[in-house]
Amino acid sequence: MAGFEDNEENILYELLVHAEWPLDQEIIGGGVMSLGGNFFYRTITQTPANIWALASSLWAYVRSSPAVPPDLAKLVGGGSGWQLGVGAQGAVVVIVQASTLEIRAKKDDFASVVGKNTNLYLDPYPAWRRVAWSADCSMVGVAYSSGAVEIFSTVGTSIFTIYPPRYHEGAAQLDTSNSLAALLFCDIRTQKIKWASELLLIDYKGNVRSYFVSPTEGYQESHSFSFGKMYPSGITAATLYDNLLLVAGSCKFMNDTNLKNNGLAHGITIWRIINDYPFYKHVPTINEEEYVPPAGGLMSHIPGWQQAPHHDCIFHMLSSPSSRQLAALHMSGSLSIWELPSLRKMKFWPLGIQPDQDAMNPAANEYIPGQKQHLLQYTGPLRSHPADLSWWSDSAVILARYSGAVTVSSVNSLRNLLGDSPEFLEGVPQISESYDRGFLGLEVESRLNSKRLLTGEVSDDDEEYLDSDDEEDLSLVQKTRRLAKSALFWMTDAERFRPSNRRPKIVQRTFRLLCLKSTTPKELFARKIENEEYGEALALARSYNLDCDQVYQQQWRRTSVTVASIQDYLAKIHKRSWVLAECISRVPENIDAARELLMYGLRGTDLEAIIAIGKGEDNGEFIFCEPDVVYDEGLDIDPTEYEVRAQEREVKELKRRHDLLVQ
Secondary structure (H helix, E strand, O other): OHHHHHOOOOOOEEEEEEEEEEOOOEEEOOEOOOOOOOHHHHHHHHHHHHHHHHHHHHHHHHOOOOOOOHHHHHHHHOOOOOEEEEEOOOOEEEEEOOOOEEEEEHHHOOOOEEEEEOOOOOOOOHHHOEEEEOOOOOOEEEEOOOOOEEEEOOOOOEEEEEOOOOOOOOOOOOOOOOOEEEEEEEOOOOOOOOOOEEEEEEEOOOEEEEEEEEOOOEEEEEEEEEOOOOOOOOEEEEEEEOOEEEEEEOOOOOOOHHHOOEHHHHOEEEEEEOOOOOOEEEEOOOOOOOOOOOOOOHHHHOOOOOOOOOOOOEEEEEEOOOOOEEEEEEOOOOEEEEEOOOOEEEEEEOHHHOOOOOOOOHHHHOOOOOOOEEEOOOOOOOOOOEEEEEEEEOOEEEEEEOOOEEEEEEOOOOOEOOOOOOEEOOOOOEEOOOEOOEEEEEEEEEEEEEHHHHHOOOOHHHHHEEOHHHHHOOOHHHHHHHHHHHHHHHHHOOHHHOOOEEOOEEEEEEEEEEEEEEOOHHHHHHHHHHOOOHHHHHHHHHHHOOOOHHHHHHHHHOOOOOHHHHHHOHHHOOEHHHHHHHHHHOOOOOHHHHHHHHHHHHHOOOHHHHHHHHOOOOOOEOOOOOHHHOOOOOOOOOHHHHHHHHHHHHHHHHHHHHHHHHO
């Protein structure tokens, strides 16, 4: 194992921006809530509506159908609201926005849109949507939080929509109880029939609905199934693994210490996909006939009693490229690696011991002089939790956290192979599976600005505003006084109790499609030079023993010929043929630069250089000789003294040439 760690090499990578979507500015905060009328008027007019809203919430809470676990709701609901789906090993990508769907192709680095639909259903819970491509990329499915699934073609045209049972179009959606835990295209049962693929819709209650789908024939319902017997409280995740279906949730085997190294103890089960009823067959990983469950409490023997589960369930899992391992994210923030198909635990890292789990984004402290502008960062309790997971290779996983930190971590040691610190994306990033030595990521940058500072206008009325930043600095007494004043104003609507208005804030959100791609030193070196990042190119050249001449050659080409540019760039280039070619081909702008360029070329063509070339001692490099023996400096001195010095130099030159010829 130690030997394996020693062979873990860091990944040299570059971060590329493929597309960018700046959204319209959003104004938040500002003003004082004035509900109109006095306290008694509001009590009479608003109490019935409040009672109805409370009753609706209570009904949603106590109804018989299982609800999504609160911990899972926080994890899923903390996303950005946009979805990223990659198909055919990165050949196509779909970006599901608030009400728009865009399809882009790899052939032009996702720069242009090849398919688009601007009539998506405006989902009240966009973070709960799912997106998936069919195997042949002829269809892309979008599952809404209501459980409805819309299928689109490769040009963005809506083909058909599949609605869940008891769906009422136009009815108000109160929760996400019908949202899908998995949206999967499966080709196992469609190899000998006319349908292009099978679509599996698995909700959090554990219900499976199967449909045969085709871009030309529409869809046909195949069957339905329920995992309720194994998972009475519903499931939390599902994914395909070869010809099998992996399901996770809270089951009776959870937290059994006798099964601590088996996937059943963490709620993972394997199901074989079969053609006949019941269509799914549980694949045991233990001898369930001899299994004795741990003794439960007295309440567990009461018929119909089901204690609310508080297990550390898995909410996201994915099999490795070789299908020999399974990586899983737990609600507690833990990461686990499992062997397939035995579901034997290989590695388990609780959140507290994961490297870089508490790393801070350096951009969080970014300050723009003259403006009250800063990046909005996720500061919730899930900040250090993993939000998304993918495989880089069979020996490394890609982790994206709610803080924006992205790492490529070894499955052996969880060491970050990207370097000493994570790569930070803005917002809560989404990541794709690895392809072509890299993966795609979707980030959202949110910048908060003061509305007054954006407009640049300052008026006397600004003194009546209270900045949110200033409010944080108030003492407890001041906050209490302000709260009491707000309560009195709400009850009486008297102007004397009106609190100071809060200054409106403007949020500018920008979504970006990025690619983190591993590269070789030569490829990255060439790109740094092309992007005129010369300092980083030189550092890379020195680290990997690359040719620094290419950096100075590019700088020399892109600048005019001056005395300074000759000293800064041309004088640092070693290749003789290239330097001499530039000395006779470049035309300087002034006489001083022309003289300097000519004299510089002559320094490399002196007898000393010719002899070194003849002996093969130059290695093709530009050789300098002493300037005082090459050309006359033209000093402004007395003619008699000048003649004496010229004779002395001539004697020295003859002696030097004689010594060189004797060698």
